[in-house]
Amino acid sequence: MFSFKLGLKNLTRQKRRNIITIMVIAFAFFGYLFMDSVMGGMEEMSFSNIKNYDTGNIQVVHPEYWKDREKLPLENLIYLNQDLEESIKNTDGLLGVSPELRFKANLNNGIDEVAVLGLGIFPEQYNEVFDSQNYIFEGSMFAPGESKAVIGVKLAELMDLKVNDYITLLVRTKEETFNTIDVEISGLLNAPNPMINNGIVFIPLDIAQQALNVGNEVSLLAMKTASGDEDKITRALMDGFKNKNLDLQAYSWRESAESVIALSTAKKSGAGTILSVVLLIGMIGIINNVILSALERTGEIGMMKALGMREWEIVFVFMVEATGIGILGGLAGCLIGFAGVGLMAKYGVGFSAMGLDMSEFGIPILDKIYGTWNVPAFSFLFILSVIVALLSSIVPAYWAAHKDPVKAIYHR
């Protein structure tokens, strides 16, 4: 107890030095937390992009289709029947269900041709699941049964198309015969998703089904749920399918986002490297602090030893001091980190301000990037700082305590 008190008291002796060491730790943490927040913001943005514009929260597809989904086959489709509708209706927590028919198509404007992804949808149901309708830039969405299409602005620009122009989609039907779909453009989309802007043509589901000769079948059902509910509802859906003997599978958006998740893991390993360098410097700062205190107090240490204090007690005194610095540094770092992340989360940084259109690079960021709150990172860093301070003080404290008392007093 005495050593503990002594350690605490020592903490206030060299205020300036301790404050500088605390600042080292605090700034290091601030840097890390800020970076982490920005990266989290980017990740969050790409995830919500996937959820809100591409897959929905859950996709229900045939397992065989899932394997080949990148190739957009017209086999292993879902037949929309009573059983399926019932089992979906019985599932709680679904905020919207949108059947989609995805197909490969070549868009022809009479001069050039470009490969696009065709998407047959029911506009009303699609709007329940996805956010795209908020981004109609010009014109309007089509109604079911109309021979109309909605395309992205970038695609329209590329192909010199305007609202009310006619386009031809060259497709292959289920039987591999060629067919064309002639539609009038009813609207242009400018969504914060590069894929929608660059390469998707939306047409009414019934028109697509007719042209592709797939009857009442769709590729997948995209569903919206409250975020966080995906796993629970996925399980409920699967049970429902099993009861009805439907060979269907429900996948949460995470499974479609594998590449994005892999990418963010790679980024995190980069952040981890920087964190370890920064922590290493913080560690050296603490070691330095302990050594400087020990050098200053050589005589004192000798005196304490001569008076009968044991070596481990002296080590303990120094460790208390160092841990105190760790705690204060961690707290200070979390506080400035809190302020920095708070500002970032509220105001964000605009890429357009830097004169860059990020969507050009296939990164789904249109305008601004906001920070995210990563609460575990704060507590993790705080605990880490205390542990690092504690551990890195042991060796120099032992070095200080190990001095011969006679020599130590004689030092003066």
Place this chain on the structure above:
Amino acid sequence: MKFLWNLAKKNLARSRIRTSISAIAIAVAIIAVVFARGLISGMIDSTFENHINYNAGHIRVIDKEYKLKERLLSLNYALDGFNGKGYSEMSEKLKLVEGVKQVVPRLKFGAVVSMEDELVGMMGWGVNPTEEIAFTKIDEKIIEGRMVELGSREIIMGAGLLEKLNREVGDKVTILYTTPFGSFKGSTFQIVGKVHNTIQMLDDTIFYLPLDQAQRILEMSGEVTELLLITSNQYKAASVLPGLNALFSQEDKTGKYILQVWNKDYELIGLFEIVTKIYNFVYIFIIMLACFVLVNTLIMIVNERTREIGMMSALGLRSREILYLFTMEGAIIGIIGSAIGTVLGGILTKVFSVIGIDYSAAMEGMSSGDFLLEPIYYTVFSLENLVFCFVLGVIVVTIACIIPARKAAKLEPTEALRQI
């Protein structure tokens, strides 16, 4: 001055452990900076190299309209030379412009191969084999077979594409394509080589064929989609522009051609410039952190020697000289730390410039083609990097040392002497 220098050196030896801890802190920071810079420039260099090799050359001559329609691989906006006299006459004239070392013609077009029930989309590059070998050293990337030859009906393909088509070197393949006049045609070629490209997208989609064959099948004799101009130094490519502009204004009455410099007219490059700037701040941040450790030590040194400082100033050392003395002490630690850091960091970057860092697991499934990113990075070991980091370390440390040194210089001799 010499005296102060010697005194500073001697003072540092007074507590070796203290000095070495501060030097280690600086060294760790410098190692991190050297390595990070090496890695970043490795990434940027490889991306720039790919950008130059596959997209831009040093300067690219294209039709104005082509820029907008590039994604379509449109053949309607091809280069047919000055006033329609063919590209070869144009490239001869371009070669005469001072600074232009090489002119690489390319004819890029979209094509498909029909496989049982599906069509495999590809990108065909009609190239002049000798120019292409001289420019991108494509012969080194051919892992089987040989490069195509002008005049013969042969092609080489990316390894990934060959696999998709289920073909081997030596097989024949029929390619379907649309001519600029809108007719859909097919031609059969023999596959004479297999190219391995580390960029997945290119490996999976590209085939090369002799330029004359491409022009023949597409009915575009004398035309190419782009001419890449190579200069002796990519960073000085823009200096060739005046000569080129003079040539174009003289020869090209229509004004339909534009010149794109590789590092100016592409948005990708702007992104990299911003990234580099952000990283420069990170480097300074790391070194500053290490400086705090050093400042701490220096403050203690000043405190310890208060009496000494009083004595020195009483003996006639001016406060400016005391400032020098302590700044020098800090600077010496900075120099030692930076030197150790530079050497160790240099060794580290050298090692990784040979073995490389493999990101392929992390980039799986990512469309690396958009960025022209390589899956394996090699750090760049360059003297420029080492010198830069050393100088940056010494400068930042020396500036940081001025704060505690000023404190020492401001002490009044009488006050300082009185203190125990």
